[in-house]
Amino acid sequence: MRTDRPKVTVIGLGSMGSALASVFLRRGYETTVWNRSADKARTLVDQGARPAATPEEAVAASPLVIACVLDYEALHGILDPITASLAGKSLVNLSSGSPEQADEAAAWARSHAADYLDGAIMTTPPGVGSPEMMFLYSGSQTAFETHRPALEVLGDPQYLGSAPGLASLYDVALLGLMWSTMTGWLHGTALVGAEKVPATAFTPIAVRWLTAVAGFLTTYASQVDDGRYPGDDATVDVQIATIDHLIHAAEARGIDNALPELLKSAMERTKAAGHGSSSYASVIEALRNPADGR
Ligand SMILES: NC(=O)c1ccc[n+]([C@@H]2O[C@H](COP(=O)([O-])OP(=O)(O)OC[C@H]3O[C@@H](n4cnc5c(N)ncnc54)[C@H](OP(=O)(O)O)[C@@H]3O)[C@@H](O)[C@H]2O)c1
Numbered sequence: 001m002r003t004d005r006p007k008v009t010v011i012g013l014g015s016m017g018s019a020l021a022s023v024f025l026r027r028g029y030e031t032t033v034w035n036r037s038a039d040k041a042r043t044l045v046d047q048g049a050r051p052a053a054t055p056e057e058a059v060a061a062s063p064l065v066i067a068c069v070l071d072y073e074a075l076h077g078i079l080d081p082i083t084a085s086l087a088g089k090s091l092v093n094l095s096s097g098s099p100e101q102a103d104e105a106a107a108w109a110r111s112h113a114a115d116y117l118d119g120a121i122m123t124t125p126p127g128v129g130s131p132e133m134m135f136l137y138s139g140s141q142t143a144f145e146t147h148r149p150a151l152e153v154l155g156d157p158q159y160l161g162s163a164p165g166l167a168s169l170y171d172v173a174l175l176g177l178m179w180s181t182m183t184g185w186l187h188g189t190a191l192v193g194a195e196k197v198p199a200t201a202f203t204p205i206a207v208r209w210l211t212a213v214a215g216f217l218t219t220y221a222s223q224v225d226d227g228r229y230p231g232d233d234a235t236v237d238v239q240i241a242t243i244d245h246l247i248h249a250a251e252a253r254g255i256d257n258a259l260p261e262l263l264k265s266a267m268e269r270t271k272a273a274g275h276g277s278s279s280y281a282s283v284i285e286a287l288r289n290p291a292d293g294r
Contacts, residue, residue: 006028010066012069012095016128019126027129034055034058056082067094071097086112090116093117116139117137220281224284
């Protein structure tokens, strides 16, 4: 048996954990796997994975231990009974959770002499292994730099900083962006669909518009950081007048208007706070001060 291959352990073989382990196997890693329900390891073992009989055996097998289970309760349920085996290991936790849970897990790992890196996977299982897909990391920079080659196997690793909760915080922030964008697209799709325009006709135009919107975000980012919102492109007052056209068009076609009404109310609160002639970036003031103008 070859012993010169890099070693990795994957704990948790649900949809995502199996995808992670499978990519490591394809890239030549000596991959040890463990899952609560042992049957999920079978396909991976057929592909060359080494099945661990216990979590302890799994952790002992590799310097890098990647965990991807449902949540932190599951993670602690697996690792709390075997903390002694964590000493000297790098634990990369790709299970989703809150920033606070990541902070606690980092302190817990440190107390057991393990290096802790928290991670967020910005793709679904079929995207694992693609260099286009981002994996966000925060926590131990030593663990990140030491294991960067292995992390690059999974996707494009982005290190966000030493505060362990940052990856989780970015994760939820980006999911919020995704849901808002997808719901905005679906609202528009329903609107034009009322005139028999297929989604497949609307979507290329919508995607091209998103590229322009990405440019607006880049412009507005420095305004947000500076706390100054010159209304030199389109003011909040203009946006309020314009969103009324959307609300009218949707109402006339029987389309739900909850989303545009929500957006309009944030704009109106921004205006009430004195930002009628500021740029749209000033809406952040209403988001940061939700009680103002209500
Ligand atoms: N799927 C995605 O697209 C995606 C994307 C980004 C992030 N994630 C995150 O990745 C993590 C795993 O997601 P998934 O899609 O792989 O979910 P999944 O297919 O439902 O797998 C869940 C995994 O957690 C294990 N587990 C659950 N409760 C457990 C417990 N009490 N003790 C021990 N093991 C337990 C399961 O073991 P059993 O097989 O024994 O039940 C299984 O290995 C989640 O935190 C998810 O938010 C997923």
